[in-house]
Amino acid sequence: MITVKNVMNVEIPFISPNENLQKAAAMLKEKKTRILVVGGPNKVLGVLPEETVLREVLLNKKNPSSIKVAVVMHGAFHTISPCESFEEVEMLFKGNPHGRLLVMDNGKIEGIITELDMMAAIRDFTRKDYIVQDAILFIFGIITAFFIFYFSPAGYLLF
């Protein structure tokens, strides 16, 4: 069974709540991520999705160098345990508009799982499953061919 631990991304992009949105925008771009985790490995204060940065600066026309991350971050965020099954992730993503979950274990962050990670995992899993089934089919094919030969006149002469 695939669990969250097998799929999550362990490189967590942290940002301090005292940083400004200009720095946050640069970090989001540099780390090619869509979300920053506000706080540190032992204490997560919130999350800052890229949409929030763009909305605050480009739509609400706020000055990115004067707005602190702590002011606009989302204090409420979706979390999941690293031992949860993959089906649980799929279900949670249906109700998660940003398509990202923080993987937390006993209040400590272990990783992030995104919709992209989930899609990549589904893809890899189904492909591996397909290859395994092909191998089983091949073995059964060989056994069947052997039986057919065994009961054929040529097989009767040989065995």
Place this chain on the structure above:
Amino acid sequence: MKTGKLVKKEVQVLESASIGEAARILLSSSDDMVVVVNKQNAPQGVITAHDLLSHVSKKGSSSAIVTSAMSAPCIGIHPDTDIDETLKVMDSERLRKCPVVNDNKVLGIVSMKDIVDYDNSNIRFHRSLQNGILVGFVLFEIGLLWFSHLRGVL
């Protein structure tokens, strides 16, 4: 399977629009990018969330013209590219959607979800086929063993 088979219509913005307008369109759509077109509807480039973040990190204004932040010429996938190759590009660029471009013309966009769904439905069909063949083999072998047992061959 070619990427061109899974192309869908893209979201557009005029080249004279502001970055604020492009951001509004981008944030209100589920796409990861907006195609910048001229008055003749010819594509001039694309603007992604990362282009906008780059603009914000340089303290750019939201009233600046969209062409100042767009990626041009249109970066994207050729419609004849195999979907596996497209997925690799999307994985490395962390994109959920990607423009399909031919001769610097945007044909539309392709989404990772559509590719994965196509892939999965294809694999599900083959898996059902494999299951059927497997059951056939097993039944055939059980039949042979039973037959040989009756005849005292084995």
